[in-house]
Amino acid sequence: MLELVDLTHSYGAYRAIDRINLTVKQGEVVCVVGPSGCGKSTLLRSIAGLIKPSGGAVLLEGRPVESTPDNLAVVFQDYSRSLYPWLSALANVGLPLRRRGLDRKARDEAAMAALTEVGLGAAAAKFPWELSGGMQQRVSIARALAYRPSLLLMDEPFGSVDAQTREELEDLVLRVCAHHGMTILLITHDVDESVYVGDRVVVLSKAPGTVVGDLTVDLPGPRDQIRTRELDAFVKLRADVGRMVRGITTNHEMETR
Amino acid sequence: MLELVDLTHSYGAYRAIDRINLTVKQGEVVCVVGPSGCGKSTLLRSIAGLIKPSGGAVLLEGRPVESTPDNLAVVFQDYSRSLYPWLSALANVGLPLRRRGLDRKARDEAAMAALTEVGLGAAAAKFPWELSGGMQQRVSIARALAYRPSLLLMDEPFGSVDAQTREELEDLVLRVCAHHGMTILLITHDVDESVYVGDRVVVLSKAPGTVVGDLTVDLPGPRDQIRTRELDAFVKLRADVGRMVRGITTNHEMETR
Amino acid sequence: MTRVRSKRKSFASRVAGLWIVPVTLVLWELATRLATQPYFPAPSTIAVRIQELWFSGPLTRGLLTDEAIEAFAPSLGRLFAGWILASAAGILLGVAIGRSARLADYLDPMLQFGRAVPPPLLVPIFFALFQIGMATQLAIIVFGVIWPVLLNTADGCKTVDRQYLETARVFGFSRADVLWRVVIPAAMPKIFAGLRLSLSLALILMVVSELIGSTSGIGYGLITAQQNFLFADVWAYIVLLGVLGFLLNASFLLLEGRILAWHQRARRTI
Amino acid sequence: MLRGVVGATGLLVVLEAAGRTGLIDTTFLPLTSTVLGRAAELAVDGEFLGHALASLEAWFWALALTIAIAVPAGLLLGVARPAEVAARPLIEFLRPIPSVALIPLTIMIFQNPVHMRMSVAVYAATWPVLINTIYGVRDVDPLAKETLRSFGFGPGATVFRVVLPSAAPFIATGVRLAASVAIILVVTAEVVAGGIAGIGVFISTAGSGNRVDLMIAATAWVGLFGIAVNSLLVAAEKRLFRWHHSRMAGVS
Amino acid sequence: GADTNTTADTSNNGLEKTALTVGILPIPDSAPIQIAIDKGFFTAEGLTVRTSIEVGGATATPKLVAGQLDAILNNYVSLFSAQEKGVGKFKVVADSYQAAPDNFVLMANADDASISSPADLGGKKIAVNTLNNIATLAVTASAKVSGVTIDPKQFVPMPLPDMGGALKNGTVDAIWVAEPFISAYSQQGAKKVADTMSGPMADFPIAGWVMNDEFVSKNPKTVAAFQRALAKAQQLAASDRKSIEEVLPKYTKIDAATASVIALGVYSTTLSEARLQRVADTMKEYGYLQAGFDVKSVLHAPTAG
Ligand SMILES: Nc1ncnc2c1ncn2[C@@H]1O[C@H](COP(=O)(O)OP(=O)(O)OP(=O)(O)O)[C@@H](O)[C@H]1O
Ligand SMILES: Nc1ncnc2c1ncn2[C@@H]1O[C@H](COP(=O)(O)OP(=O)(O)OP(=O)(O)O)[C@@H](O)[C@H]1O
Numbered sequence A, B: 001m002l003e004l005v006d007l008t009h010s011y012g013a014y015r016a017i018d019r020i021n022l023t024v025k026q027g028e029v030v031c032v033v034g035p036s037g038c039g040k041s042t043l044l045r046s047i048a049g050l051i052k053p054s055g056g057a058v059l060l061e062g063r064p065v066e067s068t069p070d071n072l073a074v075v076f077q078d079y080s081r082s083l084y085p086w087l088s089a090l091a092n093v094g095l096p097l098r099r100r101g102l103d104r105k106a107r108d109e110a111a112m113a114a115l116t117e118v119g120l121g122a123a124a125a126k127f128p129w130e131l132s133g134g135m136q137q138r139v140s141i142a143r144a145l146a147y148r149p150s151l152l153l154m155d156e157p158f159g160s161v162d163a164q165t166r167e168e169l170e171d172l173v174l175r176v177c178a179h180h181g182m183t184i185l186l187i188t189h190d191v192d193e194s195v196y197v198g199d200r201v202v203v204l205s206k207a208p209g210t211v212v213g214d215l216t217v218d219l220p221g222p223r224d225q226i227r228t229r230e231l232d233a234f235v236k237l238r239a240d241v242g243r244m245v246r247g248i249t250t251n252h253e254m255e256t257r
Numbered sequence C: 001m002t003r004v005r006s007k008r009k010s011f012a013s014r015v016a017g018l019w020i021v022p023v024t025l026v027l028w029e030l031a032t033r034l035a036t037q038p039y040f041p042a043p044s045t046i047a048v049r050i051q052e053l054w055f056s057g058p059l060t061r062g063l064l065t066d067e068a069i070e071a072f073a074p075s076l077g078r079l080f081a082g083w084i085l086a087s088a089a090g091i092l093l094g095v096a097i098g099r100s101a102r103l104a105d106y107l108d109p110m111l112q113f114g115r116a117v118p119p120p121l122l123v124p125i126f127f128a129l130f131q132i133g134m135a136t137q138l139a140i141i142v143f144g145v146i147w148p149v150l151l152n153t154a155d156g157c158k159t160v161d162r163q164y165l166e167t168a169r170v171f172g173f174s175r176a177d178v179l180w181r182v183v184i185p186a187a188m189p190k191i192f193a194g195l196r197l198s199l200s201l202a203l204i205l206m207v208v209s210e211l212i213g214s215t216s217g218i219g220y221g222l223i224t225a226q227q228n229f230l231f232a233d234v235w236a237y238i239v240l241l242g243v244l245g246f247l248l249n250a251s252f253l254l255l256e257g258r259i260l261a262w263h264q265r266a267r268r269t270i
Numbered sequence D: 001m002l003r004g005v006v007g008a009t010g011l012l013v014v015l016e017a018a019g020r021t022g023l024i025d026t027t028f029l030p031l032t033s034t035v036l037g038r039a040a041e042l043a044v045d046g047e048f049l050g051h052a053l054a055s056l057e058a059w060f061w062a063l064a065l066t067i068a069i070a071v072p073a074g075l076l077l078g079v080a081r082p083a084e085v086a087a088r089p090l091i092e093f094l095r096p097i098p099s100v101a102l103i104p105l106t107i108m109i110f111q112n113p114v115h116m117r118m119s120v121a122v123y124a125a126t127w128p129v130l131i132n133t134i135y136g137v138r139d140v141d142p143l144a145k146e147t148l149r150s151f152g153f154g155p156g157a158t159v160f161r162v163v164l165p166s167a168a169p170f171i172a173t174g175v176r177l178a179a180s181v182a183i184i185l186v187v188t189a190e191v192v193a194g195g196i197a198g199i200g201v202f203i204s205t206a207g208s209g210n211r212v213d214l215m216i217a218a219t220a221w222v223g224l225f226g227i228a229v230n231s232l233l234v235a236a237e238k239r240l241f242r243w244h245h246s247r248m249a250g251v252s
Numbered sequence E: 001g002a003d004t005n006t007t008a009d010t011s012n013n014g015l016e017k018t019a020l021t022v023g024i025l026p027i028p029d030s031a032p033i034q035i036a037i038d039k040g041f042f043t044a045e046g047l048t049v050r051t052s053i054e055v056g057g058a059t060a061t062p063k064l065v066a067g068q069l070d071a072i073l074n075n076y077v078s079l080f081s082a083q084e085k086g087v088g089k090f091k092v093v094a095d096s097y098q099a100a101p102d103n104f105v106l107m108a109n110a111d112d113a114s115i116s117s118p119a120d121l122g123g124k125k126i127a128v129n130t131l132n133n134i135a136t137l138a139v140t141a142s143a144k145v146s147g148v149t150i151d152p153k154q155f156v157p158m159p160l161p162d163m164g165g166a167l168k169n170g171t172v173d174a175i176w177v178a179e180p181f182i183s184a185y186s187q188q189g190a191k192k193v194a195d196t197m198s199g200p201m202a203d204f205p206i207a208g209w210v211m212n213d214e215f216v217s218k219n220p221k222t223v224a225a226f227q228r229a230l231a232k233a234q235q236l237a238a239s240d241r242k243s244i245e246e247v248l249p250k251y252t253k254i255d256a257a258t259a260s261v262i263a264l265g266v267y268s269t270t271l272s273e274a275r276l277q278r279v280a281d282t283m284k285e286y287g288y289l290q291a292g293f294d295v296k297s298v299l300h301a302p303t304a305g
């Protein structure tokens, strides 16, 4: 459904990503890992049509993406800036649902359900600045999930929550996505997470980012936090990805230092 | 050196932390873990004198903290908003050094050294909005380290960087602190990290946060990413802390859902 | 990409950006010719008057006539003196009341009062307070121009992102550093909005100050023309003011572009 | 509030003292007590209240019209860079033209004297709102806009749901500036062009009778009106923009 | 505003228009209109007259041209100048006011030895309420008698109430003022330098009631009614100072005490072509008019009956 062909982007003279090729199938969960500053967010923003890549193309259902594709939701890395301070958590989650043609009541209900699922039912009436970092992040996850997009882009969506909540959110996302047949592209730093959540793990090199690894995660579904992580296949994959990332990063660190 | 006595804070009617007692010795590294929204950032802000707690006291070297203590540095959770967009990364790091009575050249050198240590030597001239999330976070770590405070407060300082960089930063912080005899209070979600970095791990309950566990990490120093993590003591401690956090979070989740 | 391209914008494309000028002129000419109203002469008539009044002098002086020099020099002097004084006072006072709630409380009613008083009505009071004419005129300009700078500065300094200030606090910035390195840069966009407003306001108040008790300058020329029913002259002055304002603003934007580059680039979606 | 009263009283006392000691010539600037007495009399003077009401009406509609014109225009120009670049020469040409110079011309265009005053006031009051709106729009966090865009909202929704609310505090400052500019211009137009009713008409009549005390007393009411309007607007801003103030540090 | 009731209404003595808005100045010159209103002279003619306070010719004239006002009190110098420049086509329907000794005087600071007579005016800055009107003409003419030529650039326009302060702080050297300012400024240490309405300017016509030419020809009956009512009031004003003192506090801020002592001009009772031609001729002499000006073209004398 999503295809990146030689996707390249430079900020001014600085090249952030370099000829990235990637194909994502309908309903697939693809995790992207890579060193800090390698261009993951840039990649995500190109797919979302928020920046016009300097080269290459993003194809969605075969058609080139000119502006923001329809039926998309994004969880931004900088979640605190992507929540509207003049709206309550509930209203923040409900806002995109206007596009779904829901009336006020239906919107509020859907938003409330999503907030409850991320454990924020009690904080629905609070404003973003009254929420802790992790709570804000969960609001923006709830917003994306409530929207039920066909393509969901997430930029380190679980970075600010505790381990337990993180696992619950991982499972929540997988459940919702499977149920609604969403396609997901998830950026993460957590190698375990990438293997646990992804059907595929894509590894990017240091900046300018290129694809240096593309592993298919062949684990039985539905995943389970305890059992899946105990599988030999999981442990092996995790080690593979870990090695790959580590290899790059080490080289990277060598050069920049 | 740092003592919290019955520290309590409420936002309006909402109690965020409740009678927290804690003593931190000079040169100690204390990690605080706890579920999202339990009041960790609130605790940190009370210590930094940024909010006036509704009850109890913060004592520093025996004297109550009235306003922001001297010789303090903070890495905020919301790092992107704590960098000044009108200054380059170098200038952002160098700015607090004005208090150290350094001249321009010495400041720039110290800032450059700190940036290089966090792997951003090449990005010194960039402005914050030209940096990726992880790079911004590293700039704010560099700023805190370059300042050489006697007390360093860090609110999830490594949340946005990849695993490899994270480990390097952990070691960097430990090294710099040991060298300069800094005292550290570090908030994290990563149980492994809390045990690896901390001399002590303090576990907070769900909101309103109270201290439910205070474990001394009795591991040999200096720590090493591979060897320390392989120690039986490490594995046991990690499991202890994990159980503690998990227990709380589960109860917590039960109630809010 | 976009940035690079826009920087290299050719001179030709900049001039082409002014397409609205000829379009407006043509429409204006047509409208005035159709209306044939003595109060609204055609722009062509006005242009001729402008040339006669100010640009028919000797080449050595860039065609400027005596009249032009006599009118422009004192006016521009008053304009800049007034604007700079007002800006300095406005920023100073604005920073002070933006940073001190107590001072703001004490001064607020007086400032709000002063803000709503038409400057021409204060002329007799200024005459009573100042013993020289020039001071009166400067006082009128300063009094009229200071408000946008003062208000925007105060507002900008009062509403600095909390996280910026907290960062400054935890690192123990000195008061001066907080002011110079955090508050003022953060308030800069608002201060500039105020300065830009006040610049054209200064032009207006320069004219107002010359309407009363002056025998030189653009405002004096304007009121003379008005009271002599010389409409082409009146319009010549109006156009002159417009062009002056345009030029001043263009120079101002250049300066702003330099100083606020970080802001403009940080706020651009790439 | 209390401090404000203290501050203002202080100034009045100083002025009174300056008048009594002869530091200020009381023939040009009457004693504060005299002016205050006159101002109090005016408050119950039916004729003056009629004048005041006429000015108030012109001011209210002028401000309403200003907002109705300048905010949408500012949003458009702020969002659409090419439009702003194209319109800039015209705006910058028009902005420095004194309304006062336009008064005789507006008399020819607007038959109704109230419309004439309004047009003059709108002309001058538009600029602070317009410029502040443009700057406010530029100040909007790009990520806030991108968030909405990524959910597939069009430019209209982005402007209405993100740009307008985030720029609102900035716009409000512009409106507060415009409110006093509009008062100033309504009164000035009345002073310059005369008319049947209006505070400015009252002031110029008082001037022709050399009643400086009445002129200043009437002017004082204009200033007091400015205080009242500002307080109202500030209170409204506090309510509407709680989110803004919560995120912005209060004064130290 | 002024457009109400334009339609002819036969019940009102056949007047084409019964409601008039008249621009007046808040100075003694306008007294007759207030007298006519108060004494019911207009009502008797079937007219309802409302006054609008004007500031000067520069803004009252366009209001008249644009139809906001049906009639204005205007000084002749301004009026003739406007007519010549094609600002509009006007008709004087009644004379109003003519100068008397000490109506309009030049004053200077009492301690200013450098200026004591019109002969000292050379190069001095002189404050006038409006440029290019009776003020500048009177000063120019009276200085000329003393052999001094005034440069128009010596005139500083400023509102009358501002002049005292401007004189005191030296912004100007002399001021041209009328009552009640003459009395007020005398008390504040200003001295009279010259009576500008003497010599060539003695008994000079000051102001009259002016309408648009078009209005006059379209509304002859209304104009006639207006003239009749005004004539009665002018008559009363000319003969009975009390009647003026009574109305002054009503449309000006001159209080009764001041009204009883200030020097007043002469209220005219006829519209004399010869008298007004003198204004036009003087204006021509001093360059206020380019070509000769026949005042007959701007007069609309009342028709008998
Ligand atoms: N300004 C505020 N006004 C009202 N409530 C607040 C405010 N700041 C925080 N809170 C509330 O206080 C509680 C604790 O917040 P805090 O930011 O301290 O949590 P935290 O432990 O840092 O969480 P996280 O790990 O998610 O960052 C939360 O429930 C939050 O909703
Ligand atoms: N607006 C910008 N202008 C200039 N350079 C930029 C801009 N945004 C990003 N960059 C540069 O592009 C590179 C890639 O940035 P990006 O944000 O895509 O990294 P990332 O992979 O998301 O990193 P992280 O994991 O730290 O968030 C970085 O080196 C950064 O400095």
Ligand SMILES: [Mg+2]
Pocket: A040, A041, A042, A077, A155, B132, B133, B134
């Ligand atoms: Mg990123």
Ligand SMILES: [Mg+2]
Pocket: A132, A133, A134, B040, B041, B042, B077, B155
């Ligand atoms: Mg927190």
